[in-house]
Amino acid sequence: MKILIGDDHHVVRRGLKMIILDAYPKAFIEEAAEGATLLQKLKLQKWDIIICDISMPGRSGLEIMQIIKEQAPKIPVLMLSMHPAEHYAIRALKLGAFGYITKESASDELIQAIKTINAGRKYITQDIANMLVDENEDLFADNQPHKQLSNREFDVMKMIAEGKKISDIANQLSLSINTISTYRTRILKKMKIDNNADLTKYALDKGII
Known part of the structure; x- marks a missing residue:
C-alpha cells in the first residue's frame, strides 16, 4: 500500500x-x-x-x-x-x-x-x-448564511471571527493584505453582517469557533 x-x-x-x-x-x-x-x-x-x-x-x-x-x-x-x-x-x-x-x-x-x-x-x-x-434540511431553510461562503471565504471568516489581524491572515494563507480585505468585504456582504464583532458573535452562536 x-x-x-x-x-x-x-x-x-x-x-x-x-x-x-x-x-x-x-x-x-x-x-x-x-x-x-x-x-x-x-x-x-x-x-x-x-x-x-x-x-x-x-x-x-x-x-x-x-x-x-x-x-x-x-x-x-x-x-x-x-x-x-x-x-x-x-x-x-x-x-x-x-x-x-x-x-x-x-x-x-x-x-x-x-x-x-x-x-x-x-x-x-x-x-x-x-x-x-x-x-x-437546511437547503429548505435559509438560516445558515455561512454556508453561502466559498471554502476560502469560510477559512478567512473563521480566522476573522477568532480575532486574527488581516496581516496575520494574509501571512498564514500566503495572500496579500488587499486580497484578505477583499475577502472580508465579500464575506460581510454575503452574510449580511456589519462588522467583525457581529461576525464573531455569529461564529460563536453557530459553534464555528
Whole structure:
C-alpha cells in the first residue's frame, strides 16, 4: 500500500506514520509538509490513499483536494483536521473526500478509515451522517448564511471571527493584505453582517469557533 501524508506538523506526520505502520508494516509512506510538495509527490507515484490536513500553509487542504480530483480523480483522499467535523466535514465530502477524521480521534479511527476506503467505500461516521441529513434540511431553510461562503471565504471568516489581524491572515494563507480585505468585504456582504464583532458573535452562536 502506498500512502501520502500531507501535514505541516512533523509530530503529526510521524504519529500518523507510526499508526499506519503498526497495522501495515509493509506500507510505503511518503510525507509532505506543504501543499506544493504534496502536489509534486502526487505525480511521482500511484498512491492508494492521500491523507491531507485541512489547514496547510498556502493552499488550504480543500483547495489541494480539488486539484487532486482534477489531476488524479481515482485517488481517494482522507481529510484530517484539528477542527470538529461540523466545521469542514460536509465541505470536504462535497468536494469528493472519501472521509474526514479529526486529529484528536486519529489514533482510534485512522486504520478503520483506511480499511473502509481500501474497500471502495467512504468513511462516514454516524455524526457526519447526521450532519448530512441536517444539511439537506437546511437547503429548505435559509438560516445558515455561512454556508453561502466559498471554502476560502469560510477559512478567512473563521480566522476573522477568532480575532486574527488581516496581516496575520494574509501571512498564514500566503495572500496579500488587499486580497484578505477583499475577502472580508465579500464575506460581510454575503452574510449580511456589519462588522467583525457581529461576525464573531455569529461564529460563536453557530459553534464555528
